[in-house]
Amino acid sequence: MTRIELAKRGIITDEVKEVATEEGLTPEDLSKNIAEGKAVITRNILRNIKPLGIGKGLRTKINANIGTSKDKTDIEEELEKLDIAVRYGADAVMDLSTGGPLKQMRQAIIKHSPVSVGTVPIYEVAVRAIEKYGSIVKMTVDDIFNVIEEHAQDGVDFITVHCGVTMKIVEMLKSGERVLPIVSRGGSILADWICHNGKENPLYEHFDRLIEIAKKYDLTLSLGDGLRPGCLKDATDKFQLLELITIGKLKDIAVSEGVQCLIEGPGHLPINHIETNIKLQKSICKEAPFYVLGPLVTDCAMGYDHIAAAIGGAWAGYFGADFLCYVTPSEHIRLPDKNDVKEGVIASKIAAHAADIAKGYYKAWERDNRMAQARRNFEWQEQITLSFDPEKVLSMRAERPPVEDERVCSMCGEFCAIKISRKAVEE
Amino acid sequence: MTRIELAKRGIITDEVKEVATEEGLTPEDLSKNIAEGKAVITRNILRNIKPLGIGKGLRTKINANIGTSKDKTDIEEELEKLDIAVRYGADAVMDLSTGGPLKQMRQAIIKHSPVSVGTVPIYEVAVRAIEKYGSIVKMTVDDIFNVIEEHAQDGVDFITVHCGVTMKIVEMLKSGERVLPIVSRGGSILADWICHNGKENPLYEHFDRLIEIAKKYDLTLSLGDGLRPGCLKDATDKFQLLELITIGKLKDIAVSEGVQCLIEGPGHLPINHIETNIKLQKSICKEAPFYVLGPLVTDCAMGYDHIAAAIGGAWAGYFGADFLCYVTPSEHIRLPDKNDVKEGVIASKIAAHAADIAKGYYKAWERDNRMAQARRNFEWQEQITLSFDPEKVLSMRAERPPVEDERVCSMCGEFCAIKISRKAVEE
Numbered sequence: 001m002t003r004i005e006l007a008k009r010g011i012i013t014d015e016v017k018e019v020a021t022e023e024g025l026t027p028e029d030l031s032k033n034i035a036e037g038k039a040v041i042t043r044n045i046l047r048n049i050k051p052l053g054i055g056k057g058l059r060t061k062i063n064a065n066i067g068t069s070k071d072k073t074d075i076e077e078e079l080e081k082l083d084i085a086v087r088y089g090a091d092a093v094m095d096l097s098t099g100g101p102l103k104q105m106r107q108a109i110i111k112h113s114p115v116s117v118g119t120v121p122i123y124e125v126a127v128r129a130i131e132k133y134g135s136i137v138k139m140t141v142d143d144i145f146n147v148i149e150e151h152a153q154d155g156v157d158f159i160t161v162h163c164g165v166t167m168k169i170v171e172m173l174k175s176g177e178r179v180l181p182i183v184s185r186g187g188s189i190l191a192d193w194i195c196h197n198g199k200e201n202p203l204y205e206h207f208d209r210l211i212e213i214a215k216k217y218d219l220t221l222s223l224g225d226g227l228r229p230g231c232l233k234d235a236t237d238k239f240q241l242l243e244l245i246t247i248g249k250l251k252d253i254a255v256s257e258g259v260q261c262l263i264e265g266p267g268h269l270p271i272n273h274i275e276t277n278i279k280l281q282k283s284i285c286k287e288a289p290f291y292v293l294g295p296l297v298t299d300c301a302m303g304y305d306h307i308a309a310a311i312g313g314a315w316a317g318y319f320g321a322d323f324l325c326y327v328t329p330s331e332h333i334r335l336p337d338k339n340d341v342k343e344g345v346i347a348s349k350i351a352a353h354a355a356d357i358a359k360g361y362y363k364a365w366e367r368d369n370r371m372a373q374a375r376r377n378f379e380w381q382e383q384i385t386l387s388f389d390p391e392k393v394l395s396m397r398a399e400r401p402p403v404e405d406e407r408v409c410s411m412c413g414e415f416c417a418i419k420i421s422r423k424a425v426e427e
Numbered sequence: 428m429t430r431i432e433l434a435k436r437g438i439i440t441d442e443v444k445e446v447a448t449e450e451g452l453t454p455e456d457l458s459k460n461i462a463e464g465k466a467v468i469t470r471n472i473l474r475n476i477k478p479l480g481i482g483k484g485l486r487t488k489i490n491a492n493i494g495t496s497k498d499k500t501d502i503e504e505e506l507e508k509l510d511i512a513v514r515y516g517a518d519a520v521m522d523l524s525t526g527g528p529l530k531q532m533r534q535a536i537i538k539h540s541p542v543s544v545g546t547v548p549i550y551e552v553a554v555r556a557i558e559k560y561g562s563i564v565k566m567t568v569d570d571i572f573n574v575i576e577e578h579a580q581d582g583v584d585f586i587t588v589h590c591g592v593t594m595k596i597v598e599m600l601k602s603g604e605r606v607l608p609i610v611s612r613g614g615s616i617l618a619d620w621i622c623h624n625g626k627e628n629p630l631y632e633h634f635d636r637l638i639e640i641a642k643k644y645d646l647t648l649s650l651g652d653g654l655r656p657g658c659l660k661d662a663t664d665k666f667q668l669l670e671l672i673t674i675g676k677l678k679d680i681a682v683s684e685g686v687q688c689l690i691e692g693p694g695h696l697p698i699n700h701i702e703t704n705i706k707l708q709k710s711i712c713k714e715a716p717f718y719v720l721g722p723l724v725t726d727c728a729m730g731y732d733h734i735a736a737a738i739g740g741a742w743a744g745y746f747g748a749d750f751l752c753y754v755t756p757s758e759h760i761r762l763p764d765k766n767d768v769k770e771g772v773i774a775s776k777i778a779a780h781a782a783d784i785a786k787g788y789y790k791a792w793e794r795d796n797r798m799a800q801a802r803r804n805f806e807w808q809e810q811i812t813l814s815f816d817p818e819k820v821l822s823m824r825a826e827r828p829p830v831e832d833e834r835v836c837s838m839c840g841e842f843c844a845i846k847i848s849r850k851a852v853e854e
Binding site for chain 1: 496497498499525526550553557563597600601603606607608609610611612614615616618619621622623657658659660661697698699724725726727728729730731733734735737738741742745756757758759760761762763764773774777778780781782784785786792794795796798799800802803810811813814815816819820823824826827828829830831836837838839840841842843844845847848849850851852853
């Protein structure tokens with residue numbers, strides 16, 4: 001039986017107890033949320049990692065994308081990215097490789113990763129189709145489901161499937177109303193296939209085959225947003241909403257069949273669209289866990305898109321997004337390197353933490369309250385430990401240490417406001 | 428006559444026309460906003476820089492703090508920080524120096540700065556008091572106003588004055604209800620003076636002397652928030668609100684006397700407090716321009732406080748804050764260096780731009796729409812030009828260039844979604 005099937009029968013597993021205990025809600029509540037498709041635990045039955053809970057009542061989680069492209073393939077570097085992502089707090093990683101030996105890469109990442117691993121199988125289908133047939137449009141329906149099954153067999157915990165990129169929406173896109181028709185790689189591959197073959201998206205048409213594979217491995221389906229807006233001008237448009245309605249329906253089918261789902265969301269959104277987007281998703285998809293990419297609050301932050309994504313992600317989390325996909329400084333420019341991964345994870349972690357604070361999540365408050373006390377008491381070691389990147393804080397402080405008084409810092413020196421005001425009002 | 432006096436008489440100056448034209452509102456509207464204290468133009472009558480408009484109907488502006496502390500004094504470095512701040516888009520800089528030859532530093536910064544310069548004169552009063560009397564609590568009322576007059580004579584465009592740190596609030600702080608009583612340097616200096624001397628804050632008691640100096644130079648008063656929360660736990664508490672009420676009253680007096688004011692605000696605020704804070708300020712201070720520091724949405728982002736501030740600042744701007752004071756990665760750790768200034772300015776600029784986008788400011792949208800078109804058309808030079816740090820984008824792209832097709836990037840390579848989807852739906 002899958003997690004949903006167990007939960008529907010009121011059976012509370014050790015896994016549910018483990019996640020619930022760590023997150024500070026009751027196993028009964030978590031189990032109920034899983035049964036209703038409002039929370040998921042992403043772990044392939046073949047895997048022996050810490051289970052990851054995402055959704056209602058749970059801390060905001062973050063995902064780091066790693067993986068090669070044809071223009072840059074290096075397994076060792078990707079494994080180092082994995083280590084960095086986990087070290088700085090990624091709750092999950094996705095292997096988005098499209099270059100080099102894909103299966104070997106995936107297996108290495110799964111073997112090394114202590115956290116949930118997600119993939120986008122259509123990438124590998126496309127790579128193989130080019131190798132085998134010379135073109136992505138020649139991939140067959142069986143090619144698609146064979147690769148998905150392979151990923152599940154390899155132990156992948158969740159997969160992105162762009163089931164909502166239907167013939168109808170792709171046909172509508174031809175009107176030219178969008179500045180950027182599709183900015184999702186998987187979505188564009190499927191759109192190309194649909195247009196060329198004049199057939200329906202196999203992931204939509206044969207959704208039952210997806211359900212069958214997912215049930216076997218208790219694989220979580222992340223229903224991808226192939227139509228997510230790729231610029232602010234395209235935000236919250238009909239294409240995006242029609243896809244959301246489609247994947248909301250598929251989510252209901254999956255949950256009724258005992259398969260866990262995440263719903264993926266934008267993308268590029270101006271600040272004033274964020275609350276609406278989260279509430280729409282929560283309403284249309286009946287509180288299913290929402291997994292957002294960014295959202296990026298401007299199109300112009302190249303080199304600093306991790307910051308644009310942190311601005312959007314923190315607020316998306318506050319309004320109810322459950323899972324933030326990080327964005328690195330190299331977004332829109334090139335494949336991320338190790339430092340980009342670090343910067344991206346930390347920015348996303350800050351966003352998720354700020355969201356949890358605003359939602360009143362007690363463990364997040366505990367950390368900030370400890371930081372405030374440490375600041376009050378000039379306890380530098382404690383402050384460093386509580387920060388998101390202790391080594392950076394330590395080395396920054398060492399670069400320009402306080403000269404006269406170890407308690408303060410070189411920003412204010414003798415005019416440390418905490419020191420002066422505590423003396424003034426406490427003595 | 429001061430700007431407010433002219434505006435009250437319906438006289439529209441060239442300066443008002445210049446600012447209004449650039450910002451895309453009518454000179455009449457801007458003039459009305461200035462007359463009512465809802466917008467300011469910060470420029471000392473002795474200065475010949477581009478006038479800076481802040482407030483209702485205007486683009487969100489950003490400020491970069493520079494300046495030495497006793498633990499690190501180097502005029503050349505501060506001038507380089509000034510250049511960097513201006514280069515990456517700071518609309519104003521504040522010289523917060525507390526170490527080295529303060530007057531020389533200030534004069535050099537004013538001479539070199541093409542943008543408005545602000546200061547916090549009480550710092551220099553404190554430094555001189557230590558030199559002259561051996562203690563900050565021995566500074567006299569005349570010492571305070573003499574330094575303020577000197578700053579105005581040197582050409583400073585706006586000054587922070589912590590007029591709202593009254594005896595009554597300082598007395599209340601002794602209850603120990605706050606984790607961090609005061610985190611404002613100026614506020615703590617005044618609190619110390621008040622407690623030691625048992626006298627009222629001279630900036631409050633002799634507010635008329637401040638008005639007199641400000642009128643002479645058309646100096647803008649930035650009514651400081653000495654009681655801003657220094658941690659999330661202290662956010663939006665009675666101390667902060669009582670101070671806001673006090674400075675709101677003083678603002679009314681100043682405006683009626685023809686003196687322009689900014690209202691300073693927090694500080695450390697959880698995301699769910701931001702909208703309330705902005706709306707409270709706008710209501711209590713009758714739409715006076717709001718100048719916020721951050722707000723930082725978590726206490727724990729040491730080393731990455733520019734990101735925590737961008738998250739808060741973007742949303743504060745969206746809800747109505749007019750002027751964002753940047754926060755650098757070195758906040759809470761040490762005096763910023765040149766790179767910190769750059770990182771801080773860019774993060775703050777992204778936040779201000781995202782706020783302007785969300786508020787519907789047409790020039791902000793124009794930039795993003797051009798970026799989206801450039802992305803659609805694979806115009807890399809245009810994308811680089813439109814970014815906030817063209818050199819960084821250029822060098823990042825060069826580090827991992829696309830191998831086969833110059834139109835794409837090494838993130839997706841041949842699987843560029845824009846390329847594939849445009850082919851699919853346009854051909």
